[in-house]
Structures are given as C-alpha cells and as structure tokens.
Amino acid sequence: MMAADETALRSLARRIDAGGFTGLWIVFHDYSARACAKWIPASGFHSAVLRGAVFARANLNFTIDDHQVENPRFGADTGDFFAVPDPDTLAPIPYRPGIARVYSHLHTEDGDHWEGCARGRLIAAVDGLKERGFTAQVAFEPEFTLFRPDEDGLPVPGDGSTMYSVERMDIQHRLLADIEHALGEQGVDIVQIGSEYGAGQLEINLGHTHPLKAADDTLTLRETVRALAREAGLHASFMPKPFEQAAGNGLHMHLSLWNADGSEDFSSGDGQLGLSGEMEQFMAGVLEHGRAICGVASPTVNSYKRLQPASWAPAHLSYGFENRAALVRVPGSTRRRIEFRAGDHTGNPYLALTALIAAGIDGLDRELDPGPPAEGDLGHANVQALAEQGVRFLPRTAGEALDAIEGDDVVMKALGPVCGPELLRVKRHELARYDRHVSEWERDVFFERV
Numbered sequence: 001m002m003a004a005d006e007t008a009l010r011s012l013a014r015r016i017d018a019g020g021f022t023g024l025w026i027v028f029h030d031y032s033a034r035a036c037a038k039w040i041p042a043s044g045f046h047s048a049v050l051r052g053a054v055f056a057r058a059n060l061n062f063t064i065d066d067h068q069v070e071n072p073r074f075g076a077d078t079g080d081f082f083a084v085p086d087p088d089t090l091a092p093i094p095y096r097p098g099i100a101r102v103y104s105h106l107h108t109e110d111g112d113h114w115e116g117c118a119r120g121r122l123i124a125a126v127d128g129l130k131e132r133g134f135t136a137q138v139a140f141e142p143e144f145t146l147f148r149p150d151e152d153g154l155p156v157p158g159d160g161s162t163m164y165s166v167e168r169m170d171i172q173h174r175l176l177a178d179i180e181h182a183l184g185e186q187g188v189d190i191v192q193i194g195s196e197y198g199a200g201q202l203e204i205n206l207g208h209t210h211p212l213k214a215a216d217d218t219l220t221l222r223e224t225v226r227a228l229a230r231e232a233g234l235h236a237s238f239m240p241k242p243f244e245q246a247a248g249n250g251l252h253m254h255l256s257l258w259n260a261d262g263s264e265d266f267s268s269g270d271g272q273l274g275l276s277g278e279m280e281q282f283m284a285g286v287l288e289h290g291r292a293i294c295g296v297a298s299p300t301v302n303s304y305k306r307l308q309p310a311s312w313a314p315a316h317l318s319y320g321f322e323n324r325a326a327l328v329r330v331p332g333s334t335r336r337r338i339e340f341r342a343g344d345h346t347g348n349p350y351l352a353l354t355a356l357i358a359a360g361i362d363g364l365d366r367e368l369d370p371g372p373p374a375e376g377d378l379g380h381a382n383v384q385a386l387a388e389q390g391v392r393f394l395p396r397t398a399g400e401a402l403d404a405i406e407g408d409d410v411v412m413k414a415l416g417p418v419c420g421p422e423l424l425r426v427k428r429h430e431l432a433r434y435d436r437h438v439s440e441w442e443r444d445v446f447f448e449r450v
Contacts, residue, residue, distance in 0.1 A: 052082030116418035138214035157200030198247025238345035248306030285363020292408035295401035297343035310379035358414030
C-alpha cells in the first residue's frame with residue numbers, strides 16, 4: 001500500500017533520519033480519544049512511513065477500558081487499516097530521548113483514505129467550510145486535576161490552594177515548567193496556564209490555529225501532562241467529574257470564522273453582541289444541533305455529572321454575552337468568537353469539532369437566526385424564568401445525548417458511515433455496563449434496609 005503523497009512521505013523519512021531518532025511512535029486516536037500507537041525501530045522507519053503501521057479494525061470496537069462491544073461491527077474477520085503518518089505532525093518527545101511521534105491518517109489495505117478515520121472526518125468538515133468561502137481558527141481550553149496518593153494509596157488533590165492562586169503555580173512550578181517546555185518542543189503554543197476552581201485543578205489555554213492542528217495539540221497536551229505528572233509522582237486526571245464534590249474538568253472549544261485563505265476575520269460585525277451576520281448564522285446552526293454536538297463532545301455517563309445547573313458548566317441550550325452558564329458564550333474582552341462550553345476529554349476532539357463545524361455550515365446554508373441571547377445566571381434560574389426566555393435543557397444523561405446524535409441527520413452525515421455508528425456502538429456499550437454495575441452507594445443505601 002502507498003499513501004497518496006509519496007513525495008511528502010519520503011521527505012518525512014529523511015527528516016526522521018536526520019533527527020537522529022532511535023524510535024518512532026505512529027499514533028492514531030480511537031473514538032474515545034485514546035492514543036494508540038506502534039513503536040517503529042530505526043531499521044523500519046522508511047517502510048513504516050511509506051506503508052503505515054497496521055492495526056486490526058477490531059481495535060475500534062473496544063471501550064475505553066478494553067472491553068469489546070457486544071455484536072461488534074469489526075471482529076476477528078474484518079481485516080486491518082493502516083495508520084499512515086501525517087508529515088506535518090512529526091515532533092520529538094522531549095521527555096523520551098531518541099523518540100519521535102507522528103499522528104496519522106487511516107487508510108484501507110488498498111491505500112484509500114478510510115471513512116473510519118476521525119481526523120479525515122474533520123478534514124472533510126473544514127473542506128466543506130472552505131467551499132463556502134470560509135475557514136476557521138480554533139483553540140481548546142483543557143482542564144485537568146492533579147492528584148497524589150495518600151497513605152492508603154487513594155487519590156487526593158495534589159494541593160489544597162485556592163483558585164487562581166500563585167501558591168498552586170508555585171507548588172507545581174517544576175511540573176508546569178516541564179510541561180511548558182515539552183509542549184513547546186512539540187510545536188504546541190501555550191497562551192497561559194492558570195490555577196482553576198477546584199483543589200489541584202489547572203487549565204492550560206492553547207493558541208488559535210487550524211482546526212486539525214488544534215485537535216492534535218489538545219491530544220498532545222493530554223499525553224504530555226499525564227506522562228510528566230507520573231514522573232513527578234502525581235496523577236493528572238482529565239475525567240469530567242472525578243469526585244462528586246470536586247470541580248469538573250471541561251474542554252472548551254473556541255472558534256472564529258475567517259475568509260478562505262485565513263487573512264480576514266469574518267467573526268466581528270454589527271450584529272448582536274458584535275458578531276457578523278455570518279457568525280450569527282454559524283452560531284445559530286450550533287444551537288440548532290447543540291444537543292447532538294453535546295453528545296459527541298461529552299459522550300459518557302460521567303460527562304453528565306459535570307453538566308449540571310449552577311455548576312459553572314452549561315446545562316442549557318442557549319447563548320449569551322460573557323455568560324458562562326450558557327452552552328455558547330460570546331467572549332467580550334478580545335476579538336469576537338464563540339466558545340462551546342459543553343465538551344470534555346471523554347469525547348474525541350476531531351469528532352467534536354467535526355460536529356461543531358457541520359452544524360455551523362448548516363446554519364450558514366439555511367441562514368438561521370440565533371434569536372436573542374439568554375440573560376442572567378441560567379444555572380440558578382427557575383423553570384418559569386427559563387421558559388420565558390425559551391431556554392431548554394441540554395441532554396441530562398448519556399443515553400439522551402447518544403440518542404440526540406443518532407437523531408440528528410446533519411451531525412450523523414458529518415461523522416460518516418463508520419465513525420458515527422461506531423461511536424454510538426462503543427458508548428452505548430459502556431453505558432449498558434454502567435447501568436448493570438451495582439455500586440457501593442446502592443449497597444450503602446439498600447443492603448441492610450431492604
């Protein structure tokens with residue numbers, strides 16, 4: 001099998017040789033955004049770069065904790081795909097001397113681009129935007145929490161300092177400096193690092209860039225933070241709601257519209273909240289398909305323990321100016337853009353952005369109107385106040401969110417004939433296992449009382 005652009009791949013092989021690397025990790029991310037890879041020794045660089053690393057398609061029918069789904073589409077008899085390196089993603093892994101990594105496009109055994117490739121679905125969505133005369137700039141805001149083991153080996157927050165405190169940054173100074181350096185070496189632009197609301201919680205704001213690179217960068221950040229935290233004797237958890245009383249970890253997506261060559265900002269204008277007419281239509285599409293996007297960006301049972309009213313995470317289908325209780329926030333302190341606030345790290349960022357952009361395109365094509373912005377702190381508003389503003393809830397459970405994906409033709413078409421159905425298959429299997437699980441809470445409440 002040979003990838004489409006053989007010249008670029010041969011150039012990549014020469015760059016890897018020139019870098020003096022002893023090993024190459026060829027990485028793809030499954031529908032749960034797990035980083036999966038093959039380690040290629042120096043002797044195999046050229047053939048692996050040109051041909052790709054082979055994986056069984058059945059890999060994509062496993063849950064995040066390695067359980068194969070019931071009635072899998074991809075089983076022992078369904079063959080392989082090839083993870084063919086994307087030359088633009090080559091980077092050293094600074095904390096693993098001699099190792100480089102490269103992200104990949106998934107190809108069939110015949111050499112065609114495979115529709116099961118999440119990065120490929122995002123590229124198709126961006127191409128659809130370009131066909132309409134636009135491109136997008138995207139930035140993610142990943143949140144995570146640092147934990148350390150207590151004397152019994154149980155996780156407790158890595159520090160007890162308060163939000164936005166200098167103290168937390170001082171306590172974690174060495175780790176944060178290592179993270180900043182390692183991400184810089186991998187070509188990831190950090191805008192700022194902040195102590196967040198929860199004990200041990202941090203947020204790293206990434207720079208605005210092309211949608212594909214933005215998704216690549218947030219996955220690079222996650223692997224880098226987890227690896228360096230392990231070496232520091234800590235655990236970095238990106239879990240949406242690690243404990244009932246703990247702050248949740250989100251993955252906010254910021255998006256602005258530009259002209260096709262990226263030279264002119266099309267987000268600002270004389271419309272509502274300082275948005276352009278095109279940006280208003282794009283945002284209206286996001287709201288129209290907001291429940292399905294929420295399902296793609298937050299597809300697990302734990303996600304909906306974070307997306308609760310009065311939690312600083314969105315629970316309502318709405319938009320607002322500087323309103324962090326809304327699903328879509330229009331920031332006011334810098335140039336205009338939209339921020340989609342319902343995502344978390346259990347979603348695949350390639351697929352989440354695919355759904356977001358496809359929804360925006362639908363808004364542009366249909367010239368949708370977002371209506372008036374929501375007012376007030378929606379998380380503390382009563383039912384009547386919400387009804388008066390026409391504000392509805394986002395999905396309240398993972399099952400409801402997954403049904404919203406399946407029922408949205410625009411989002412399902414954008415996810416394609418493989419990624420959409422298989423995302424649903426995997427996440428519904430995880431949900432079914434959760435529903436069958438008997439928890440300690442159930443025993444505490446019912447065991448001696450029934």
